[in-house]
Amino acid sequence: MAMTKSSSATSSQKRMADGGSTVLLLGLLICGLAGSGCGLVDSLGSGEASASEDQKLTAVVQKGVIQVSVTEDGEVESAKPIVLKCMVAGGAQILEIVPDGTRIVEKGGQKEDESDVFVGDQIVKLDDSKIKDALDQQKIKVGNAENALILAEKDLSLATISVNEYEKGTFVQELQGLDAEVTIAMENLRGAENQFEYTQKMFRKGFVTKLQLEADEFAVKRSNLELAQSQTKRKVLVVFTKEKMLEDLHSAVKTATSGVKQKQSALDLEKRSLSRITEQFKNCVIVAPKPGMVVYHNERSRWGRSQSAQIEEGATVREHQAIVKLPDFTKMQVKVSVHESKVQQVAVGDRASLTIQGYNEPLSGVVVEIANQPEQASWYQAKVKEYATIVKIDEIPSGMVPGMSAEVVIDVEERSDVLKLPVESVIEIGGEFFAWSSATDGSGYERKKLDVVKSEKGDARVLTDSKFIAVNSGVAENELV
Incomplete structure (x- = not known):
């Protein structure tokens, strides 16, 4: 039986895809506006129509083109500024x-x-007051580091000279002195021995006393001791003192060398800091x-x-x-933000039509980039996720500057020569799609199952441009629905 806004009918209504991405809405078969009110045409259970012809709002199934597009507002910007x-x-x-x-x-x-x-x-001129103070202080630090390096190099030079001074001067001088002592001691020993030998002869002849003999004998012993002492001093100098002094002097050279390297590193560090601060100072002026x-x-x-x-x-x-x-005015583009429900429909290479504020003629472009992460939203729009999409403008008109507002229509999918009927005439029941069309016996309208055209982009289950739905079969061209 006929009914108006029946609860059983409304419970079977489901949402359809808007632009190919949301579930189809129940097509409410609304009555004409003749003045008698509204009524639905058929019982969902029987599929038969009983309302009079002047109460039905009908449409003709057409064959033509369905073009799915995504429309967003954007802003003109330079592609490579x-x-x-x-x-x-x-x-x-x-x-x-x-x-x-x-x-x-x-x-x-x-x-x-x-x-x-x-x-x-x-x-652009940026505040450089603090940097200038830091620059002056750093120049002082560099000067101090340079002075420290000079002193360290002086210490190294003196340490190196000390090695040569000892090895070729002091040591040779001391060795010569000890050699002289040994020579003198040997000569004294030889003289004492000769004197003692002569005194012994004279003592045997009775010409000298025993006391004189003993004195000359002691002189020989003393000369032997002096010779041994001189020889020992020479040995200590050559074997021990020289090695010890050279080790100390070479160690001083190494210490001085390390000091030079340390002071050089400190100077290099201060110079790098000076270079950075100088660069920072220069960066305060942008030309x-x-x-x-x-x-x-x-x-x-x-x-x-x-x-x-x-x-x-x-x-x-x-x-x-x-x-x-x-900006580079020869390479301009439009940046738009595409809602997450539509971004899967858009692909790089899709053509687009652009309407720029202040220009009467639309421009053409192509999608060249789609962000893989959503843009950051404000706190009160935290749940809204949109993806930055770049549309390159094919031909740049004169006078276009960054910041102009633009409306961008991206053509995401197109089918030609397909059957299409209004979205209001289609309902979805249990995952299947139906429409009411003229009964074959001419007695009214009957429910027919539709084989809808599937969308090739995104997650939409049907191909629709929000006004018409494309179908493969179930209804025929010029049929009333």
Whole structure:
């Protein structure tokens, strides 16, 4: 029997894919607006229709093209801009910066505006006061390290000279002195022995006393002792003292050499620190590297917020934070954020149509990059996951600049010469799809099972452009549903 908004009918309704990704909605067969109210056409159990013809809202099954697309808003940007960043360790405050949009002119070129700058001119000045103080202190440290190295090299030179001085001077001198002592002692011994021998002869003849004999005998013994002492002193000098002194002197050379290396390393370290601080000091001035236009690197999320400091005079920027960029106007692209429910439908190489604000004619482009990680969302949109997608513009019109708004329609899938019927005329029951069409006996409408066309992209089970659903069979062309 006929019924209006029956609970049994509404319970069988299920959602269908929007753009090929969500479940089909129950096609409510709504009555015409003739003024008599609304009513559904058939009982789901029998599949037979009993409502009058003027109460039915029908459509004709057509054969044609279904084109599935993803539409998102985006922003024009340069594909390969030169990005100038803060390279000061720990960040710095912006003291001076040229206005956003300032033109950079080649050296020797003609300025169109008084605010234009030449290549090599300063465009950003960062606070260098702390770095300048550190630079002065580091120069003092380098000077002290150089003085310490000079003293260490002097110590090494003196230690080296001491080795030669002892080995070729002091030792030779001492050895010569001891050799002389030995020679004198030997000569004294020979003289004492001769005298003692002569005294013995005289004593036997009775010409000298015994006391004189004993005195000459003692003189021989004393000369022997003096010779032995001189020889021992010479041996100690040659065998022990020389080796000991050379060992001490060579050790002093090694110590001095190590001291030189240490002072040299300390100087190199201080010089590297000076070089880094000098580089940091130079990084406080950013100059224009090439002709173009200065664009402040103020990145904002779609909710108008940014996690980085906004670029302006007085703002403090982080180390490696982008300050300005010089866009390449010959290579432009549009960055869009695609919802996670649609991103699987989009692929690199998909063609796209772009509508840029301020341009009447649409532009064409191609998807060149899809992020594999979602973009960071704000705290109140934490559950929304969107993926950055880059669409390269084929032909760049004159006057296009980064920051322009754009609407991008990405063509993700297209089928031609397929049967299609409105999504409102199709319902899903138990994973199968049905539509009500003209009965073969002409008695009204009957429920027919549809063989829907499957989508080849994403996880959508049916091919639909949100208005029509493509089917292989179940209904015929020009049939009323």
